[in-house]
Amino acid sequence: MPIDKFVTIESSCVPLPMDNVDTDQIIPARFLKATSREGFGDNLFRDWRYDKNNQPKPDFVLNNSTYSGSVLVAGKNFGSGSSREHAAWAIYDYGFKVVVSSFFADIFKNNALNVGLLPVQVSENFLSKLFKAIDENPSVKVKVDLENQLITLLSTGESEKFEINRYKKTCLINGYDDIDYLLSLRDKIEVFENNRMAF
Amino acid sequence: MAGKTLFDKVWDSHVVEQIENGPSVLYIDRHLVHEVTSPVAFGGLEKRGLKVFRPQNTVATADHNVPTVDQHLPIKDLLSRSQVDKLTQNCNKHGITLYGLNHPYQGIVHVIGPETGLTQPGMTIVCGDSHTATHGAFGSVAFGIGTSEVEMVLATQCIMQPKPKKMRITIDGELKKGVTAKDIILYIISKISASGGTGYFIEYAGSAFRNLTMEGRMTVCNMSIECGSRGGLIAPDEVTFEYLKGKDFAPKGEAWDKAVNYWKTLKTDHDAVFDLELKYDTADIEPMITYGTNPGMGIKITGKVPVGTSLPENEKPSFYKSLSYMGIEEGSAMLGKQVDYVFVGSCTNGRIEDLREFARFIKGKKKADNITAWIVPGSKQVEKQAIEEGIMKVLEDAGFKMRQPGCSACLAMNDDKIPEGKYAVSTTNRNFEGRQGPGARTFLASPITAAAAAITGKITDPRDFL
Numbered sequence: 001m002p003i004d005k006f007v008t009i010e011s012s013c014v015p016l017p018m019d020n021v022d023t024d025q026i027i028p029a030r031f032l033k034a035t036s037r038e039g040f041g042d043n044l045f046r047d048w049r050y051d052k053n054n055q056p057k058p059d060f061v062l063n064n065s066t067y068s069g070s071v072l073v074a075g076k077n078f079g080s081g082s083s084r085e086h087a088a089w090a091i092y093d094y095g096f097k098v099v100v101s102s103f104f105a106d107i108f109k110n111n112a113l114n115v116g117l118l119p120v121q122v123s124e125n126f127l128s129k130l131f132k133a134i135d136e137n138p139s140v141k142v143k144v145d146l147e148n149q150l151i152t153l154l155s156t157g158e159s160e161k162f163e164i165n166r167y168k169k170t171c172l173i174n175g176y177d178d179i180d181y182l183l184s185l186r187d188k189i190e191v192f193e194n195n196r197m198a199f
Numbered sequence: 200m201a202g203k204t205l206f207d208k209v210w211d212s213h214v215v216e217q218i219e220n221g222p223s224v225l226y227i228d229r230h231l232v233h234e235v236t237s238p239v240a241f242g243g244l245e246k247r248g249l250k251v252f253r254p255q256n257t258v259a260t261a262d263h264n265v266p267t268v269d270q271h272l273p274i275k276d277l278l279s280r281s282q283v284d285k286l287t288q289n290c291n292k293h294g295i296t297l298y299g300l301n302h303p304y305q306g307i308v309h310v311i312g313p314e315t316g317l318t319q320p321g322m323t324i325v326c327g328d329s330h331t332a333t334h335g336a337f338g339s340v341a342f343g344i345g346t347s348e349v350e351m352v353l354a355t356q357c358i359m360q361p362k363p364k365k366m367r368i369t370i371d372g373e374l375k376k377g378v379t380a381k382d383i384i385l386y387i388i389s390k391i392s393a394s395g396g397t398g399y400f401i402e403y404a405g406s407a408f409r410n411l412t413m414e415g416r417m418t419v420c421n422m423s424i425e426c427g428s429r430g431g432l433i434a435p436d437e438v439t440f441e442y443l444k445g446k447d448f449a450p451k452g453e454a455w456d457k458a459v460n461y462w463k464t465l466k467t468d469h470d471a472v473f474d475l476e477l478k479y480d481t482a483d484i485e486p487m488i489t490y491g492t493n494p495g496m497g498i499k500i501t502g503k504v505p506v507g508t509s510l511p512e513n514e515k516p517s518f519y520k521s522l523s524y525m526g527i528e529e530g531s532a533m534l535g536k537q538v539d540y541v542f543v544g545s546c547t548n549g550r551i552e553d554l555r556e557f558a559r560f561i562k563g564k565k566k567a568d569n570i571t572a573w574i575v576p577g578s579k580q581v582e583k584q585a586i587e588e589g590i591m592k593v594l595e596d597a598g599f600k601m602r603q604p605g606c607s608a609c610l611a612m613n614d615d616k617i618p619e620g621k622y623a624v625s626t627t628n629r630n631f632e633g634r635q636g637p638g639a640r641t642f643l644a645s646p647i648t649a650a651a652a653a654i655t656g657k658i659t660d661p662r663d664f665l
Contacts (some may be wrong), residue, residue, distance in 0.1 A: 019517040020393055020493050024631040029610040033264065033278035035238035035285045037346075047633050052619070075517065077394035080427060080493070081629060082610075083329040084236065085345035106363070106397055106429050107329060111345035130511070165361060167221030177347070179247070182355040185216060185224060186252075191358055192215045192226055197461065 001039050003116035005175040008145045009097055010154065012069035014061055015134045021107065022081035027090045029082075040086055041093030062094075066138045070097040073130050077101075078119075079108025088112045098144050102127045113168050114178065120144060120151050126160045129153065146173060160175065204365050205434050206400050208533040209340040209465065213323045215357055222359040228322040230352045231308045232259035232295065234286040235612070236327025238352035241289040250289035251293040253356045258317060259290050260298040262307045263612050267290025267575050267602035270300055279613065281403025293353075306578020306604045309333040309546035313417065314580050320435035325352060330546045330628065332423040335432035336416035337439055338465045340400070342430040363429055364474040366399040367467075370407035372481035379556070380415030381548060381626065381645035383407060384422040385487035385497045393495035396428030397652040399475065402467060403433050407481050413442040421547045422628050425494035434466040448462045469658065486661055488533050489630050489643040491521040496630070498533065500648060500660050506530045524632050525640050526620070533642075533658050540623035541572040541653040542635070543646055545609040548626035549577030551584050553646045558593040560650035560664065566598035567656030573615060575598055575607040599653070624652040 007018045031043040048060050056063040072091065078101040079087060088111040091099065099112065100120045113118045122130070133153055143152040146169060152159035164172075171177065182189075202212070216224040237259070237261040244251070251257060264279035274280035283300065290297035303519050304311055308332050311319040318334045324341035325331060327349045334341035348358045368387060388395075401423050408416060416433050423431030440459055443449045450458040489497040490504045498504065505528045507518050522529060543549070543557050554576060566572055574594060576582040582604055589603050608615040609627040611634070617623045619638025626649050627634075630641035642658065651659040 015514065018520065019514060022493065022629075022631045023633050024610075024629070028633055029263075029612045032612065033276075033282050035282055036242065037239045047637055052637065058343050075513075077397065077427065080393060081329065081424075081631060083327060083331075083343035083345055085239075085327075085347060088345070103394070103397060105394070106381070106426055107343055107345060107424075110360075111347065114345060114347035124513075165221045167218050167359075178359045179243075179347075179351055179354055182224065182351055182357055182359065183249075185357070186355060189215055189226065189355060193356075 003172070003175050003177055005104060006097070006116065006118055006146050006172040008143065008147070009070060010141050010143045011071045011132070012067070012139050012141050013071045013073045013134050014067045014069055014191050016061060016072060016074040017131050019075035020077045020080055023079055023084050023087040024081055026079070026087040027084065032084060032086050037089050039093065040090035041095070044090040044094045050058055070095055071142055071144065072098070073098045073100045073127070073134065075101065076103050076124070080105040083107045083111070084116065085111040088115045088117050092117045100127070100130065113172065115170065118144065118146060118172065120162045122151060122160050122162060129158065200322070200472040204467045204471045204473065205338060205402055205432060205465055206340060206365055207471070209323065209338070210362060220637050224305070224357050224363045225323060225360050226357055227325050227352050228256065229312070229317055229324040231312055231324065231326035231331070232257060232349070233263055233308050233328060233547045234282045235263045236263050236346050237289065237349055238282065239346050240327070240353055243350045244353050244591050249353070249354050251295065254294040256356060257295045257353070258298070259286060259295050259544070260305055260308050260311055261286055261300055262605065263606045263610065265300055265605040266603050266613050267607050267615055270603045276614070283495050284634055292625050303579050306580065307546045307549060307606055309421065310550055310577030310581065313337065314446070314578060316443055316449035319443065319449065319458070320439060321465050325358065329424045332430040333417050333421040333546055334442070335420040335423065335430050336413060338432055338435035340430065340432065343424065347622040359610045363400045364398050365400045365402070366396065366428070366475040366477065367404055367451050367473045369405040369476070369478045370481060371405040374407060374481050375485065377486050377647065377665050379645040379647065380411050380418040382487045383468070383484060384419045385489065385494070386484045386642060387479070388422065388426045388494050389487065389497040391426050391477070393425060394427040395491040396423065396426035401428045401431035405649050408433055409436065412552060413438060414550045418547055419549065421472055422494065425628055426634045433610060435462045461576070486645065486648055488648060488658065489641070490525065490533060492524055492630055492632050494628065494630060494643060496521065499644065500533060500658070501637045502533070504529055504531050504533065534660060537622065537656055538570065538624050538652045539621040540617050541570055541649050542575070542623055542625040542627065543649050544573070544575030544577065545627040546577065547628040548646050549575060549581065551581050553626065554581065554585050554590050556590070557646045557650045558590040560647050560661065561597045561599070561654055562593050564597055564654045566653055569656045570653050572599050572653050573602060573608055575602045578604050606634050610634060611639070624649045
């Protein structure tokens with residue numbers, strides 16, 4: 001599925017200062033029964049967000065109107081566990097364009113990139129500064145500039161460079177997905193198949 | 200030039216194209232498909248007007264959503280039924296072999312791949328499921344992928360992946376009494392944490408792994424993802440070849456000899472270099488159990504839950520949130536804690552050997568009255584074998600009942616949910632909040648530690664009965 005082009009954003013942040021946020025928390029398995037990819041945002045962080053009577057839990061950050069924006073800032077090892085791409089769909093469908101953490105689980109990171117959600121990996125130090133700045137002023141903004149691979153805390157001007165491979169960067173900026181590229185290689189794939197050892 | 204690791208050998212021989220400063224285009228030998236992570240991929244393919252490129256390299260089964268009782272009846276949960284029906288339609292339309300409900304090969308995708316011989320050394324194997332790591336036990340490069348990647352494989356039999364770094368974990372020595380493959384992997388994850396393997400592919404080496412059966416090796420590789428590693432693998436050897444020989448889809452006759460000759464080359468060269476090497480000693484490994492809400496929160500069953508003051512400041516909030524969810528006191532002992540449920544099954548410990556070990560342990564004993572036990576075979580073939588070997592009879596005599604195959608309470612997508620607040624000793628792979636049902640509390644352990652809890656009604660050292 002083609003993805004939206006990523007453009008530089010300036011946004012306030014939603015903080016989730018927990019480590020090891022796993023994909024079962026992002027979207028519990030019982031909400032994976034759909035056969036299309038729309039609407040998963042409604043169940044994003046379902047069991048942290050709603051009680052068993054489906055009432056919003058006031059202490060959860062998504063239910064706190066003080067915090068808003070298209071940047072989710074979370075503790076280390078974000079997206080661990082299951083390979084469900086539904087986790088990335090849910091975050092994107094809710095309205096986030098960027099997730100910031102000090103590191104991401106591998107499968108989640110690939111899934112996010114494939115749906116147009118940008119995972120921005122920063123140092124522990126920069127992450128602590130972000131949490132502190134958001135804690136002091138919930139409307140503080142960050143700028144995420146993919147072209148220059150820079151995330152900047154606009155209140156202080158402090159910035160940090162983040163890594164992304166050149167191929168994926170090009171894909172996100174132009175809204176390309178991998179399948180278009182792979183389809184262009186089909187002849188090469190057939191040659192590869194013909195040259196392989198068969199038992 | 201330095202030698203190659205086993206991982207390099209398999210990976211490099213599947214690279215169709217290497218993008219500079221980017222991912223490898225990796226050819227996939229086996230694509231396993233289940234009902235949950237595939238419908239959107241098939242939908243995407245159809246939107247582009249494409250057919251499945253290599254349907255013969257793809258095999259599907261229904262496992263995540265299926266009920267574990269009355270499988271001959273239509274699935275009651277309408278959403279689950281629709282997802283399973285959708286899989287059938289997609290497979291029919293695209294000419295993909297489906298081992299659906301009531302097929303003699305149906306079962307958990309990572310149980311049926313090996314037992315049918317679809318999983319073989321040196322292959323690249325993917326599935327929209329993180330426990331695809333299981334198949335690494337055969338010396339294949341196997342890992343979980345997302346739905347966009349499932350679509351890529353359906354469309355081109357390739358995916359684009361950055362090559363991971365390489366780690367080797369070596370454990371030598373004899374395992375102590377009562378220590379199983381599950382304890383080894385829970386021990387490793389407790390040492391390197393739930394994220395210590397992120398960015399790496401692991402090779403497990405040393406006599407502790409070589410001495411395991413294929414089932415045990417699968418248990419180890421299966422949980423590689425629980426330390427963050429995409430996958431883990433073990434060099435194939437005579438144990439591997441013996442397991443595969445005669446399996447339905449294993450090579451036959453001359454092709455078998457040719458295959459074995461190739462498989463024997465699949466090992467790490469002596470001068471190969473890893474990005475990280477770790478070594479542990481079997482003398483330090485005992486039966487393990489988890490107390491928290493990620494698989495890295497495990498201790499020796501005789502040990503005590505850590506205290507928060509021993510942790511770095513930034514780890515405290517997650518630690519206390521976890522203990523609060525579990526209703527566990529810091530510094531407390533695990534032995535003797537009351538248990539409500541025992542679950543035996545899943546792609547981690549739902550194979551025939553796991554049922555054998557459980558049955559051997561409980562034979563002649565009785566299930567504790569306070570325990571609800573769900574024993575779920577990993578596949579129809581495991582179920583059949585358990586009946587033929589008399590395991591089902593042993594279970595019934597001890598007050599247990601065997602259910603029908605599926606993922607079941609491992610992720611609680613079907614009706615098998617541990618109720619809120621209840622404690623389960625589970626042979627599965629994840630103790631995340633709500634994993635086994637909203638509010639459910641999971642202790643991960645081996646099949647024999649589950650058996651010990653099932654007959655005493657509380658967390659019990661299985662060695663007390665050995």
